[in-house]
Amino acid sequence: MGLRLLHLNLHGLIRSHDLELGRDSDTGGQTLYVLELVKGLAARPEVEKVELITRLINDRKVSSDYSNPVEKISSCAEIIRLPFGPKRYVRKELLWPYLDDLADRIVERLQKENKFPDWIHAHYADAGYVGALVSRRLGLPLVFTGHSLGREKLRRLLAAGIDHDHIEQTYSISKRIDAEELALAHSNLLITSTKQESDEQYARYGRFSSKNVEIIPPGVDLNRFHPVDINSKDEEKELNKLFKPFLRDLNLPPLLAISRAVRRKNIPALIETYGRSSILQQRHNLILILGCREDSRQLEKQQREVFQQVFELVDKYNLYGKIAFPKQHKREQIPSIYRWAANRGGLFVNPALTEPFGLTLLEAAACGLPMVTTDDGGPREIHSRCENGLLVDVTDLEAFRDGLETAGSNLSLWKTWSNNGVEGVSRHFSWDAHVCNYIAFMQKRLKFLAPRHWTLGNIKEITPIGQKILFFDLDNYLEQSKSLSILRNKLENNSLNQDIQLGILTGRSIKAARYRYAETQLPKPSVWVCQAGTEIYYSEENKSDIFWQDSITVDWNRKGVEKVLFDLKDYLELQPSDHQAPYKVSYLLKEPSHAILPLVRKRLRQSGLAASPHLKCHWYLDVVPLRASRAEAIRYLTLRWGLSLEKVFVVASQQGDAELVRGLTTALIPFDHDSSLDALRSQQRVFFSDAQDGVLDGIKHFRFFKSH
Incomplete structure (x- = not known):
């Protein structure tokens, strides 16, 4: 196959x-x-x-x-x-x-x-x-x-x-x-x-x-982008009609730029350079293909600003009759435009501030149009293989002007560049080769990387969880909930329906979590996501899910994490050993700070550590393997045991819980939630409850106990 x-x-x-x-x-x-x-x-x-x-x-x-x-x-x-x-x-x-x-x-x-x-x-x-x-x-x-x-x-x-x-x-x-x-x-x-x-x-x-x-x-598609051929007369007539309303002399060699009207493409610098040079104005027309527009006032803000600069510079240097920037063109006309410019001995100009590659440069070269372009990544690579023009510093307008004036002054060199471009693109940059x-x-x-697909059929085990599952945070919601008795009765009334079961999220060890959970007198959970999402336990088992363990521990280096963050001791302190775990390094902030998370993330990245920091309740920082989190643990469970994400109900209330709410899970945020979660109101499957008992309100809103 x-x-x-x-x-x-x-x-x-x-x-x-x-x-x-x-x-x-x-x-x-x-x-x-x-x-x-x-x-x-x-x-x-x-x-x-x-x-x-x-x-x-x-x-x-x-x-x-x-x-x-x-x-x-x-x-x-x-x-x-x-x-x-x-x-x-x-x-x-x-x-x-x-x-x-x-x-x-x-x-x-x-x-x-x-x-x-x-x-x-x-x-x-x-x-x-x-x-x-x-x-x-x-x-x-x-x-x-x-x-x-x-x-x-x-x-x-x-x-x-x-x-x-x-x-x-x-x-x-x-x-x-x-x-x-x-x-x-x-x-x-x-x-x-x-x-x-x-x-x-x-x-x-x-x-x-x-x-x-x-x-x-x-x-480059060489079937579309190629030098002038026998159909050039038809192309010529069509493009003459396109540019004639703008230009006094259609036969002047054009300086052609094709790009989007965005700041990075630096089109105003090209107009400024052209406007300052009497030589360029006498010798060349300037043609700008900047996408299609009906009304520039209807464009997005950045495009409007670029076009406003274009209009102002044309007026400033009185470039009327010398510059064309048509409102409309067809995509199939682009190869013809390159050929039209090449037929007049023109140049393709790319003034972008940065250019990762520059596909238009290759298209122009394939059509025999030499280039004057920014001295940056992609253009350098193209120039080294094709030798079809000049590289210039587009941030230095004098150097930019000198490059354009030089490139347009030598017909013999222009012909060499044109031939080099056609040959170089055919040799190095065809789509077939790519x-x-x-x-x-x-x-x-x-070829040695085989997909891993968690399904019940692959695992050959009986699923320990039902078709619906309610996830509660033991460390926050269940400690603070004033309506546990109502919730307990609701769950017990559904105990005959084995499809709906309970899941617990916690930063604690399984032993500490079970001890604390016993005080709630709620029904026994079918699954425990412990140690900030790094361990998964089922029902009353004492051994964590080895498949989850294997999947998150890729390149994990616990000692490396501690070493990299050691000099942040003015901001962080390691929590006691009973709060640590093999795949979790837990810290306590000395004072809450929004700056700590990006700082820690930066340290971990710079050190090449496959680790991710999670800040909970503004005070507690856990660093876990990059592939681990409470949200990822939930998704692993749904994949392994064939449970639809839409049948997962999660309660989120504290800072750091946003990861639980994103995606297709059903989520409740109670009225006394942390303000950091307000940004999630645009999420479709999130219910913000105003009721005193938010969980029951959310369950009712989503009809979660209804069979459907």
Whole structure:
């Protein structure tokens, strides 16, 4: 049987035809690359099936195509759209609160299928986060491609003088970096486009390992992107109509830029450079293809700001008749635009502040159009192989101007660059070469990694838990609940129904937990999740679940954790030995602080430790294996024993309980909850109770004791 592959591309607008590239900052080169990769893989004889999972969108402002749950790409490739988050289309920074829902949905979907994918390939940080969770729970190999990285974006924005709080508010940059770290920690393979991307960008992440890297430059469809051919006259007429309303002299060699209208692409710097140079204005037209727009006032904020800068600079330097920035173009016109520019002896210009790769550079080169481009990662790699133009410092406007003036002054050199580009792309950057390298690296790296799938059928045991389970926190809710007697009666009345059982969450040892629990006089639990999610016990057994133990202890180094955090003794102190465990290091804060969690997380990452900190009730800090938590323990239980997550009811009340609420579990938050949980009100399956007895109120709200 052939390979079965699963790709995750969660944001932007993606469909099998007419990609709306440049519509916004989320629909750019990444969506094109992923779609072309899926198509290329589906055409290979080694591949049986390729699925691309993205978000289901119901929004009158976008095409109804994006509300289609399944879209065929080819006979063995399709787009699967799953609902998560708001129904409407939103930018990627607003999707973070809903990614756990998607991870649960993907696991649920894969469980129902007879065959698992051979590997998951996650694209960008949001998909990396989801892919890490799915990989962790099912034991599937994970491949990660970041496309652009949060740490690099943060560095560039800070260097540009933008306030850190503004960056956080606009880009959710800390969530993005956390997700990238998690994806790197779980990845079996990291695919980058360039060596510079690996050595200078990914290397700044604590959980990066150079051993996991393979460099595979993106490919170009040479059937679409090629030099001028016999159909060029028709292309010429069509594009003359497109640009004639803007330009006095259509025959001047154009400086062509094609990108999204976002700050990183640095288009205003190109206009500023052009405006300051009388030589460039006399010699060249400037053509900007910045996506499609109806009304710039209706664009998202960042795009509006970029276009406002464009309009102001055109006016400042009186560039009317010399610059074109058409409102509309068709995707199928892009190859023609490159050829149109090449036919006039033009140059392709990429002024981006940072460029992980730069697919447009390859497209232009394949069409015989030389480049003047930013001296950064991808362009350096392309230039080293193709020698088809100049690299310039786009942050130095004088150097940028000199580069453009030099590149446009020598016709003989232009012809050499043009020929080099066509030949270099054909040799090094075709889609056939990309897909062949991709499959070869995957098979070499991942062939020894078999999926782990927890099912009742595999374990051959009788399930110790029913079809529904109520999880209570012994350390908080059950210690504080004033209505235990009512709850006790409710549970006892359902004792004949063995489908509904009780689960206990605690940071204590199983011995201490049972001692404390006996005081509640509640029915005996069927499962205990102890030691902050690192141990699972069933009923009255005294031995923890060995399968869970094996799955969380990958690369765990308890002594390493203590050593790395030792010099934080002004903020933390180790709790007594009876609060410690083999897979849990417990600390007590000397005073509550919101800064302690990111500080500890940073220390652990920088030391390469596969560990994760969890702060509970503002005072108690537990460091556990990266793959362990109370929420992950619950998901392990549902996978191993065939229990639907929607049949799990969790009570969350304290700071640190947010992990229990995210995803598809049913959750109750009582009226006297910690204020940190208020941010979870947007979660669909969370009930905030105003009643004195919140649990019974929640059980009634969700009809949890009803058989359905």
